[in-house]
Amino acid sequence: MRSTLTVAALITVYYLVPLTRRATPVTLLQLLGGLVAITVFATWQVRSIVRSPYPAMRAIETLAAAVPLYLLLFAAFYYMLADSQPLSFTQPVGRTDALYFTMTVFSTVGFGDIAPVTPVARVVVTVQMVTNLLVIGVLLRAVLGAVRLGRSRRDADRPDDGPVGRGG
Numbered sequence: 001m002r003s004t005l006t007v008a009a010l011i012t013v014y015y016l017v018p019l020t021r022r023a024t025p026v027t028l029l030q031l032l033g034g035l036v037a038i039t040v041f042a043t044w045q046v047r048s049i050v051r052s053p054y055p056a057m058r059a060i061e062t063l064a065a066a067v068p069l070y071l072l073l074f075a076a077f078y079y080m081l082a083d084s085q086p087l088s089f090t091q092p093v094g095r096t097d098a099l100y101f102t103m104t105v106f107s108t109v110g111f112g113d114i115a116p117v118t119p120v121a122r123v124v125v126t127v128q129m130v131t132n133l134l135v136i137g138v139l140l141r142a143v144l145g146a147v148r149l150g151r152s153r154r155d156a157d158r159p160d161d162g163p164v165g166r167g168g
Helices: 002-016 024-051 055-084 095-106 119-157
Strands: none
Touching (some): 002 055, 002 095, 024 119, 055 119, 095 119
């Protein structure tokens, strides 16, 4: 339930926060800052997974926050880029379009209805493609490793009940 509420809150914030027209270099710095912030958040969450009494549940909550946050960061960038440089994409891009485009790039579907045209847009899409692989590979591996460590730590902390407690 908490994961669903987290995703809903993140999407609501995405649609409500004022994303004003900004110069591209500033927007690129904000994107990089956002990626660093997500990395710090994910690292902190991985540590909390290991310490959690329910590491698998904590891992689900982590992924339910980190992945949408990552996707919404790129969607916000695409929206601001399209707002400040309308010819960056093959068609006008609103907030929903930016989120849709981000999802098609993330899922590698790439329908082609929206495509980057300018060098800045193409570079950022390329950065998203590379970081998608990192998010899927590195984050998932770190989270699953943390779950394993958390479970082994939790099992090691349990008192030994002797043969009866172990079912034999």
